[in-house]
Ligand code: ATP
Ligand code: MG
């Protein structure tokens with residue numbers, strides 16, 4: 418089943434069951450605590466917080482998401498993209514646990530010729546929160562899932578809050594057993610690559626108090642009205658329904674791998690190392706196009722830096738695969754071809770997307786060679802001095818003068834067996850930022866101060882919002 422069809426079926430199923438279909442919001446979050454949208458619930462947050470009245474008691478969407486913190490997983494696990502689409506259904510004080518569980522089970526197991534996804538019920542494993550007896554009872558008694566395929570997990574996986582006082586509650590997740598080729602048995606609690614998580618059902622039922630982060634806090638009591646927030650990874654379901662091993666090989670992503678192969682002459686499936694590079698290119702180019710499509714431009718701060726890191730990592734991996742000239746134009750074109758049907762704004766904005774992407778590639782290629790020489794020399798010097806670490810000031814110089822995002826430096830140093838003094842790097846970045854702020858104040862230019870956002874981001878988040886804190890830390 419094609420990705421586009423998965424999306425259509427999702428929206429149709431929930432629309433037929435009384436949900437208002439809401440188009441994906443922009444990746445640029447309309448929310449000061451977030452740089453980018455990491456989950457489908459973000460546009461609905463004001464309704465969950467009681468700050469606005471929902472337009473309908475039930476809603477559904479397929480939301481574009483970017484999770485920068487997952488960048489290191491890309492290409493290495495089978496299931497993490499920096500860009501992905503989260504299919505969601507939401508209830509604002511309407512149906513609760515039983516309704517959410519029944520809808521999810523029905524859609525996943527409904528035969529394909531009846532409009533569902535037709536998954537084999539025997540391959541579905543359920544997790545519930547430690548003390549959520551109610552959810553477990555529904556799964557067993559109402560749905561009929563055998564007790565041995567239901568596991569209980571702790572706060573880290575199966576309890577949701579935004580990291581601050583407000584709504585919170587247990588989750589229940591649906592996982593798909595991909596079979597013994599993917600490793601040991603024992604359920605999602607034991608092996609998350611074999612039993613891949615596909616759908617998270619969040620039961621917002623309590624009010625949380627003060628506390629630390631997402632695991633250490635008190636529950637103050639029940640919410641006056643209980644809500645449902647769910648998220649299913651479209652690419653993960655596509656990977657299962659298309660019978661491929663990882664989400665970089667699904668229809669929309671595979672086309673980018675094939676294009677990268679054509680551009681570099683490096684076939685997919687010949688070596689693990691180059692396969693990882695091809696998967697990184699596939700994911701990162703998709704993310705880059707979607708970000709530029711929503712108006713992000715590469716830069717050294719905030720969202721612009723997320724885009725820059727992603728694009729430069731993709732370009733460098735293309736070089737590792739053997740590309741010598743510019744490649745971004747054709748890759749962008751392929752992404753637009755595969756995603757344009759679902760996101761027509763990519764087609765109408767094609768010219769702008771291409772211009773931005775090509776300019777970033779040109780800027781990076783201009784400095785890549787000189788920067789690589791600086792890095793190589795610094796590595797040789799460090800090694801000659803008997804050190805296994807690249808000094809922070811070199812990483813800073815590479816960032817500041819040669820446009821090397823820190824993770825590029827980390828990656829390139831690691832390839833030569835060296836770590837990087839990241840603390841030293843960050844210290845220099847902070848000093849530079851302070852200087853820039855002081856200059857801006859002096860000039861009264863109204864330079865945006867992200868510090869205030871950071872303070873909020875330090876304590877806020879949904880299921881994955883804290884990731885943006887870690888991104889910010891990396892960037893500083
Ligand atoms: P995982 O444990 O696999 O990292 P998660 O628990 O972080 O996933 P949730 O925050 O529960 O994910 O998000 C809801 C759903 O979105 C997941 O069940 C999964 O299907 C999908 N999803 C989450 N992160 C990614 C990603 N990086 N790439 C693709 N799909 C994702
Ligand atoms: Mg995750």
Ligand code: MG
Nearest residue numbers: 573574590614
């Ligand atoms: Mg998880």
Ligand code: MG
Nearest residue numbers: 574590614617
């Ligand atoms: Mg989850």
